[in-house]
Amino acid sequence: MLPDVSALQLLFAQYNALYFGGEIPAHRIAYNARFSNLAGRITYRPPLIELSSKHILRNPESLRDTLLHEMIHAWLFATRGDRGHSAAFKKKMRELGLSSIYHDMGAAREFSLDSKRYVLRCEHCSAEILRRRRPPSLVACARCSRGRYDQRYQLKVYEILGLREVTD
Ligand SMILES: [Zn+2]
Ligand SMILES: [Zn+2]
Structure with a gap:
């Protein structure tokens, strides 16, 4: 079962306080059912984090990592205008125990679910x-x-x- 959007919003607030000193400005969190090969995406203006409902349903354990990944983007963008997988991004990932990153493309951050393992x-x-x-x-x-x-x-x-x- 998918957590509802208010639960996601609460999770966002908790992670923000716990891991980011509350420095991430409010973001709308939404599911996107149309993502077929994306797990998550951030849009900076207006601030929006979208999670693939298909992906989270299939991999409920990935919710934390997916949300945190996008939150690191949100945090770096808010605090230093950084949109990439910079050294600061990787440092924060390691701090939070996230495994790895791949991609980079302007405003959109996305995951692929292809067969690379x-x-x-x-x-x-x-x-x-x-x-x-x-x-x-x-x-x-x-x-x-x-x-x-x-x-x-x-x-x-x-x-x-x-x-x-x-x-x-
Ligand atoms: Zn090396
Ligand atoms: Zn990313």
């Missing part, structure tokens, strides 16, 4: 690579390790449960 992440430079399959062997960050396998820059592999953003 793994993220390889370099803890050293924060580079992330999306893969459809788990890599068969240890992989090092190409940017950090200069062409040969270097254990210090081994990429960590995260499995993504069908929810992630993509660059369009």
Whole structure:
């Protein structure tokens, strides 16, 4: 069952107080039943966060992450005009225990539910690579390790449960 919109609004208020010091201005939260391959989207003017009702129904456990992801965008936009997946975005994601990000496109932030399932992440430079399959062997960050396998820059592999953003 989907939480109703007033419950979402309450969740927004709670997360705002708990994780963002109340710095996010009011946003309308709505479901969008037309999203078929998006899980969430933020619009900055007017401030609106839309969640895919299909996606939340299928993956109720993803509600927190989906909402928080869009709230980080809202927070960064409100406090510093930042719309991207910047270093500040990633820092906040890690603080909140969110796994990974993908996408970036002007005003709209969206998730794709395609079949890519793994993220390889370099803890050293924060580079992330999306893969459809788990890599068969240890992989090092190409940017950090200069062409040969270097254990210090081994990429960590995260499995993504069908929810992630993509660059369009
Ligand atoms: Zn995003
Ligand atoms: Zn690296």
